[in-house]
Amino acid sequence: MAVLTDRPPVAATPGRRRRAGRSLASRVLGYATLIFFGLVFLYPFVIQLGNSFKTEPDAAANPLSPIPDPVSLAGFERIFAGTNFPLWLGNSLLVTVLVTVGRVFFDSLAGYALARLRFRGRAGLFALVVAVMAVPPVVLLIPKFLVLNQLGMYNSYSGLVVPLLADAAGVFIMKQFFESVPVSVEEAARIDGASVFRTFWSVVLPMAKPALITLTILSFQGSWNEFPHSLVAVQDPDLFTLPRGLADLVSGSLGKGSQYPLKLGAALLATIPVAVIFVVFQRYFVRDANDGSDKG
Numbered sequence: 354m355a356v357l358t359d360r361p362p363v364a365a366t367p368g369r370r371r372r373a374g375r376s377l378a379s380r381v382l383g384y385a386t387l388i389f390f391g392l393v394f395l396y397p398f399v400i401q402l403g404n405s406f407k408t409e410p411d412a413a414a415n416p417l418s419p420i421p422d423p424v425s426l427a428g429f430e431r432i433f434a435g436t437n438f439p440l441w442l443g444n445s446l447l448v449t450v451l452v453t454v455g456r457v458f459f460d461s462l463a464g465y466a467l468a469r470l471r472f473r474g475r476a477g478l479f480a481l482v483v484a485v486m487a488v489p490p491v492v493l494l495i496p497k498f499l500v501l502n503q504l505g506m507y508n509s510y511s512g513l514v515v516p517l518l519a520d521a522a523g524v525f526i527m528k529q530f531f532e533s534v535p536v537s538v539e540e541a542a543r544i545d546g547a548s549v550f551r552t553f554w555s556v557v558l559p560m561a562k563p564a565l566i567t568l569t570i571l572s573f574q575g576s577w578n579e580f581p582h583s584l585v586a587v588q589d590p591d592l593f594t595l596p597r598g599l600a601d602l603v604s605g606s607l608g609k610g611s612q613y614p615l616k617l618g619a620a621l622l623a624t625i626p627v628a629v630i631f632v633v634f635q636r637y638f639v640r641d642a643n644d645g646s647d648k649g
Contacts, residue, residue, distance in 0.1 A: 428614025464527025
């Protein structure tokens with residue numbers, strides 16, 4: 354009995370060709386839409402970069418042009434020689450590091466307590482945390498000022514740091530992650546004699562690296578860019594952080610003129626630390642997330 358091994362190619366039907374054409378058209382349209390919105394999103398940053406290296410007349414005459422003509426570093430020289438930018442940078446670094454470390458620690462503790470410990474009022478406390486997330490931050494500005502002033506923390510570093518050491522969003526993130534950790538892991542640690550804090554610190558917390566990295570990125574970015582809180586917490590120029598100092602520049606504290614190179618150059622320098630932190634930690638976050646999905 355003969356067996357045919359070579360089959361003639363199947364001719365593409367009109368319906369199949371139409372489906373392939375529609376699929377290609379939708380893919381091209383999708384990529385074109387993504388590229389368009391990507392350019393719309395990136396163009397302001399390109400303008401910021403270009404104006405930072407312009408001269409004052411060139412920036413005032415062509416503010417939307419991304420190409421400096423000629424290239425000048427006068428704006429950056431004025432940033433470090435004519436403003437308190439180094440002082441603002443130092444204050445922002447100090448406040449951001451303290452706030453980030455405090456948030457990661459206290460939010461982890463609170464999230465673990467809400468996820469694992471059984472105590473009266475736990476559900477109500479968690480509902481309160483979720484409710485706080487729904488409150489617009491601007492509503493809390495005046496109460497923050499009154500509390501800081503009453504406690505004697507107004508116009509001090511403690512007033513900049515202490516109210517930001519914990520946040521509801523971080524507690525929520527850590528609680529949700531800790532609930533995904535198998536209870537059997539903690540039970541094994543307790544059988545070996547580990548206390549509740551020892552179990553949290555040595556067993557559960559190392560397993561929460563993806564959540565901790567996410568919280569670190571959000572805390573660093575949020576505290577580095579925090580402006581409303583610094584507006585009600587300090588008034589002394591020596592305590593200004595970068596957002597408060599940049600707002601002072603934009604409001605015209607240096608005199609007349611647009612001064613786009615100086616203002617946009619300072620904003621560009623303020624963006625660099627956040628971008629570096631995000632890129633570095635995102636790499637570890639993506640790697641850990643992929644490792645976790647492979648194991649699952």
